[in-house]
Amino acid sequence: MIEAAQFVEAARARGFDWYAGVPCSYLTPFINYVLQDPSLHYVSAANEGDAVALIAGVTLGAQGGRRGITMMQNSGLGNAVSPLTSLTWTFRLPQLLIVTWRGQPGVADEPQHALMGPVTPAMLDTMEIPWETFPTDAAEVGPALDRAVAHMDATGRPYALVMQKGSVAPYELKQQERPAPRPRCTPVSPAPGASQDGLPTRREALQRVIAHTPPGKNVVLASTGFCGRELYALDDRANQLYMVGSMGCLTPFALGLALVRPDLNVVAVDGDGAALMRMGVFATLGAYGPSNLTHVLLDNGAHDSTGGQATVSPNVSFAGVAAACGYASAVEGDQLGTLDQVLSAAVQEPAAGPRFMALSIRAGTPDGLPRPTITPVDVKTRLARHIGADQGADQGEK
Known part of the structure; x- marks a missing residue:
């Protein structure tokens, strides 16, 4: 088991400062840690495909070696298939994926994960996304990130770390920073003027x-x-x-x-x-x-x-x-x-x-x-x- 800081700070040193995703209980320490740091950016996406597309946009415009990470539960891989196969792959817009492994064979979990757990590796393989299990020892974090960066830079395509249960120690959310509510504008909808x-x-x-x-x-x-x-x-x-x-x-x-x-x-x-x-x-x-x-x-x-x-x-x-x-x-x-x-x-x-x-x-x-x-x-x-x-x-x- 590692601390959230050990991974996030090692990732930051390699340019990763943009995060988007949909929460999973396995990801809670990461999301909480990122939310506490104003120099890191986290966007809470409506679904996993939106998160992938958003980080692809970050990748398109990034300067100075900045990079992005998309986080999701493996049950959300289905929502992300379209942008992973026809946006990031097609345009060569690399990103690091952190995908939790709910329903991992041999690990007790909820019934809704019974099928998705066993097929998660095959889904990543089918989409030609190289993957490895998420590091659970501090000494393994840097080498895992280096392998991810090397693949991303060489191919222009995503790399995935598949997170098993208990990989990261808990990290308490000390202060919740929600997007500030914006004033509601009044929609302007004139009557149709043309056939x-x-x-x-x-x-x-x-x-x-x-x-x-x-x-x-x-x-x-x-x-x-x-x-x-x-x-x-x-x-x-x-x-x-x-x-x-x-x-x-x-x-x-x-x-x-x-x-x-x-x-x-x-x-x-x-x-x-x-x-x-x-x-x-x-x-x-x-x-x-x-x-x-x-x-x-x-x-x-x-x-x-x-x-x-x-x-x-x-x-x-x-x-x-x-x-x-x-x-x-x-x-x-x-x-x-x-x-x-x-x-x-x-x-x-x-x-x-x-x-x-x-x-x-x-x-x-x-x-x-x-x-x-x-x-x-x-x-x-x-x-x-x-x-x-x-x-x-x-x-x-x-």
Whole structure:
């Protein structure tokens, strides 16, 4: 058994100062220790996949050798499969995973862990995530972290430490630092002003985003599907990234980038289907989101890239959700001029937190829409180089 300080301080010496996760009783000493130290950063995520995506965003923007750790119970690995297989793996965004081993064979545990315990190693192996058991002797901590860092630096992919019961001594939470409650904004929801045929197109909305985000300190992250493809077709700029897969993970990813890089203006261009998939992140953004993050949701009421199947977005006031979750401002409507106002305010007016705009757009997309020819790794490396991040170093196949 080790003390929480022995691991956390050894990790800090190797650049790990960002943590995100979902609690497990095995992780309690770590989380409590990190929460007591104002020089360390911990984000309480709504689910394990959001935590993985958030730390991936931290990795994208990190400078000076800073690194991130995602902590979760093994029962949450299922929630994290999508970002682990199509975000961190695909874009080569490494992070250290601490996964508790509930239901470990031979160790008595609750019935809900009876299946997950035995299959945990196989799940990590299947996702090509090297792992070892979490160190239980102080002398083993440094070498374990060095192996993790060596793998992360060589491959650009995650490494996992699987924590058995009783690995870390208890650490009492001395002072609970909760995110400060933010004033509730009033959602602005004007009456619809246009029929479906009169709504702006995704292309028109993205043209406005491009116009308001010249390269420099502006970064645009586009959701998976036609959103990223249309942005690429309009103008493939160095300050843009096009998500592939990891549906619903754009906003926690953007949050991680905005938190680690307050010098950037981060614009996350989301879709209604993706937002509905992981709506818990609205609360996380409302609690932790900084003023340099703008969340734009293009709502066409459909999954366009898979054949136009309807979503349930007509029944949702996304601005109402954002306002209830603590965003600094929340607007929805169908006017491009309103989008202009929100994007202009992001760089001209201070705010107490992130801004939100849901823009109703027309379903459909131009014929012959190209797919990006630049690889996800090259998109990531180009953007990281543009913002002066550590990930800007070339990372070819290794």
